[in-house]
Amino acid sequence: MTEPKPNVQPGWEYGAAQDAAFGLEALLARHGVTIAPGSTFEAHVLNVLRLVAAKRSAGADLVPDDVRDQYRILIGVYELASLILAVENLPGFNALVPHLRLLNEGTALQNVPSTGSDQATNKLFELYMGAVALQCGSDPSLDDPHHSNGRNPDVLFTARGRRWGIACKVLHGRHPQGFVEHLTKGLDQIDASGAEVGVVAFNLKNVLMHDLVWPLAPLDGVAGAPLTTGVWVSPEAPFRILLTQMEHLAADLASYLPQGHLDTLFARRKSIPAFLLWGASPSGVIINGKPTPTSVRAMIVKSVGTVRDEDMKVLRCLTWAIYADSAMRGPRPQ
Numbered sequence: 001m002t003e004p005k006p007n008v009q010p011g012w013e014y015g016a017a018q019d020a021a022f023g024l025e026a027l028l029a030r031h032g033v034t035i036a037p038g039s040t041f042e043a044h045v046l047n048v049l050r051l052v053a054a055k056r057s058a059g060a061d062l063v064p065d066d067v068r069d070q071y072r073i074l075i076g077v078y079e080l081a082s083l084i085l086a087v088e089n090l091p092g093f094n095a096l097v098p099h100l101r102l103l104n105e106g107t108a109l110q111n112v113p114s115t116g117s118d119q120a121t122n123k124l125f126e127l128y129m130g131a132v133a134l135q136c137g138s139d140p141s142l143d144d145p146h147h148s149n150g151r152n153p154d155v156l157f158t159a160r161g162r163r164w165g166i167a168c169k170v171l172h173g174r175h176p177q178g179f180v181e182h183l184t185k186g187l188d189q190i191d192a193s194g195a196e197v198g199v200v201a202f203n204l205k206n207v208l209m210h211d212l213v214w215p216l217a218p219l220d221g222v223a224g225a226p227l228t229t230g231v232w233v234s235p236e237a238p239f240r241i242l243l244t245q246m247e248h249l250a251a252d253l254a255s256y257l258p259q260g261h262l263d264t265l266f267a268r269r270k271s272i273p274a275f276l277l278w279g280a281s282p283s284g285v286i287i288n289g290k291p292t293p294t295s296v297r298a299m300i301v302k303s304v305g306t307v308r309d310e311d312m313k314v315l316r317c318l319t320w321a322i323y324a325d326s327a328m329r330g331p332r333p334q
Contacts, residue, residue, distance in 0.1 A: 067229050075294075110280055187269050197311060250302045275301075
């Protein structure tokens, strides 16, 4: 599969983040969901509004403080809101509505770490993947967010004439054994379901080293000076660091297992001989001559065998669908 390329919009429109937050609030209201006062998600949305107001009033760029977490929240709200708004009018959107209510219960953002005890956050990755799958297929079905029996894949949809299942897993540790256990459970869920074919998708937000993608740097580049929020000259740099981390995690898994054991995990399974790795970790880059916070994210396919061309086309579509907010992503892959 072709390696993903940086997908960075030429300039960050802060108003777009505010518009997306308001748009999501209106969408939730249309489906009977209200952002709960005092919830983490309300705090995230208010963070967006404060940052946009500060930007407009002061005209400040990234300031010499560690503001990375604030901008990660802004970007996370924008990306999640944009994705959900992009699919609201597609047939089958109602299958996502029960998961929308979870926005008030966990850490909804897919680019900041969450705790292992935050089960709502794990379910919200299902919402994310459901919105991704909705752009690539039809007749979606999501496992009940409150009464899951643990035997079905989290997302079902029909693509290219076959019923697909996506088992969504959120890693909370870097040890390969945990990865293997989640992978095996996901494969079992796909086998036990009505899916004809499937894939396990891993969210890496809790195991990525986010500070490598967006590091602090000495003020004005002077050694020993106070540290400030860093920016990269090229958007390729943080994207490459993110991809390198994702590739290393996959390599650690392969080296941990006995020779050939990864192949045997997939033998006689409904799942394709591959899994998906999803990672997002915003950064700061120079865009149009200005230091700018920007999204850095990717979904990559790690194959352990031969994947049918028709199935690879579905995977290409899923990797395309994560960029619903970007005008640069091009037409849907055929």
